[in-house]
Amino acid sequence: MQQAQETSIGxxxxxxxxxxxxxxxxxxxxxxxxAMKLFQ
Amino acid sequence: MSFLDRxxxxxxxxxxxxxxxxxxxxxxxxxxxxYAFSVFNLPMSKLLGITQSAPDDWKLTQxxxxxxxxxxxxxxxxxxxxxxxxxxxxRKAMFTAAxxxxxxxxxxAIGVYMHNLWLVYLGYGVLGGIxxxxxYISPVSTLIKWFPxxxxxxxxxxxxxxxxxxxxxxxxxxxxxxxxxTATHIGVAETFIVLGVVYFFFMIVGSxxxxxxxxxxxxxxxxxxxxxxxxITKNDVFVYDAxxxxxxxxxxxxxxxxxxxxxxxxxxxxxxxxxxxxxxITPVAAAGFVGLxxxxxxxxxxxxxxxxxxxxxRNTYFVFMVxxxxxxxxxxYTGSIGSVALFVICFLxxxxxxxxxxxxxxxxxKDMFGTRYVGAIHGxxxxxxSAAGIFGPVLVNYxxxxxxxxxxxxxxAYNMTMYIMAGLLVVGFICNFMIExxxxxxxxxxxxxAERAQAEVAxxxxxxxx
Numbered sequence: 001m002q003q004a005q006e007t008s009i010g011x012x013x014x015x016x017x018x019x020x021x022x023x024x025x026x027x028x029x030x031x032x033x034x035a036m037k038l039f040q
Numbered sequence: 041m042s043f044l045d046r047x048x049x050x051x052x053x054x055x056x057x058x059x060x061x062x063x064x065x066x067x068x069x070x071x072x073x074x075y076a077f078s079v080f081n082l083p084m085s086k087l088l089g090i091t092q093s094a095p096d097d098w099k100l101t102q103x104x105x106x107x108x109x110x111x112x113x114x115x116x117x118x119x120x121x122x123x124x125x126x127x128x129x130x131r132k133a134m135f136t137a138a139x140x141x142x143x144x145x146x147x148x149a150i151g152v153y154m155h156n157l158w159l160v161y162l163g164y165g166v167l168g169g170i171x172x173x174x175x176y177i178s179p180v181s182t183l184i185k186w187f188p189x190x191x192x193x194x195x196x197x198x199x200x201x202x203x204x205x206x207x208x209x210x211x212x213x214x215x216x217x218x219x220x221x222t223a224t225h226i227g228v229a230e231t232f233i234v235l236g237v238v239y240f241f242f243m244i245v246g247s248x249x250x251x252x253x254x255x256x257x258x259x260x261x262x263x264x265x266x267x268x269x270x271x272i273t274k275n276d277v278f279v280y281d282a283x284x285x286x287x288x289x290x291x292x293x294x295x296x297x298x299x300x301x302x303x304x305x306x307x308x309x310x311x312x313x314x315x316x317x318x319x320x321i322t323p324v325a326a327a328g329f330v331g332l333x334x335x336x337x338x339x340x341x342x343x344x345x346x347x348x349x350x351x352x353x354r355n356t357y358f359v360f361m362v363x364x365x366x367x368x369x370x371x372x373y374t375g376s377i378g379s380v381a382l383f384v385i386c387f388l389x390x391x392x393x394x395x396x397x398x399x400x401x402x403x404x405x406k407d408m409f410g411t412r413y414v415g416a417i418h419g420x421x422x423x424x425x426s427a428a429g430i431f432g433p434v435l436v437n438y439x440x441x442x443x444x445x446x447x448x449x450x451x452x453a454y455n456m457t458m459y460i461m462a463g464l465l466v467v468g469f470i471c472n473f474m475i476e477x478x479x480x481x482x483x484x485x486x487x488x489x490a491e492r493a494q495a496e497v498a499x500x501x502x503x504x505x506x
Binding site for chain 1: 054055056058059062063065066069137201204207208209211245249321324325326327328329331332333335338384497
């Protein structure tokens, strides 16, 4: 029971952080690609 | 709609506090779109002419007002609705912000479709601005209550999202406009509708996830410091009593000066880098420089706010003021020796401290005024941002114009501005130095809140003019 609850919380954490982390990471990568033009 | 009430958002046993930062980020990443609104300016100036502006098309100067109105209403709404946000709870505030933010986009889409600029002012400017204010402060006190051991890091994470929102919005908006545009039509209205739907969904998810801790909850293994710390209060100050303290106005001045100095150069970075290093920094490289500055603006929010948990809020602002002073003074020197690398390093650190100033201030307010009304007090403090939004660009633009009008070469026209910005930080240092613990007469008594509520109810029930 305890283990099932911990797995559920862990899954919720992964989903919640992926929900905001993936779009943010995509945006940061796009910006970094543009920023590289400073060093070209 | 009772599921929106604070009482329905109290976390049950087993809830992980690490779910609250992503909930806050759901809101802040969406409203951070405001920093990327400029990508619509050029397309919106050619809605009738398509390839170039027609005589009846909106002018860029008219379009510039949309962002200004939104930032004005950010300050006003965060100040006016701060107490409501605090007492209604984060879910109600996030839900309201989602409705206003999406509604603002939908009204703006109608405005673009009908080519009525007033509707865009009303939609994105007024309604969107209200969403910015409510959304910005909505998770602040909740995060502080969940992370009493690291309040700076917690609020830094959320406010980092506001800086990062533009990274997503800018390429997404450009891509959507390209998808919806044809040879005879520019797809701004359709892009607004898609953004409104996507942002509404994201913000609603955030409002569903968010929870407030149960009364008396403490993180596992955390024991509040027994010995009182000089600049960290254990008491609460009522939101409007905070306005009567010198500490509020000193922090207001510190934030305003730090933001004025940063915002002034943020908007001019591209032109400044090209004029100070003609031939060395091309327009393409300057765009890359601006992108790099945005990354440091975002990263600085998390880094400096987290650092403040270890070195203290006042010391963090001392670092901003002292380090900032030397860096602003060093910028003209980097131009005189032609060192692009030093120039870039100076600006990246300056801009990280600009972001850090925003992110550290909620924890500073919590230290001074307690956690009970910190969100509402933060809302009132954001008027410093609105003021800085006017002072910063005006200072940089007018000083530069004055210099050039008096025969100063373009490459050196920013030198005086840098020294004035350094001077502002000296004033900020003095204000920060003067901050000490809030006098105990401002602290809320245990029954203070109940008395105040009764008095307000009595005042409302009295006949008009009584």
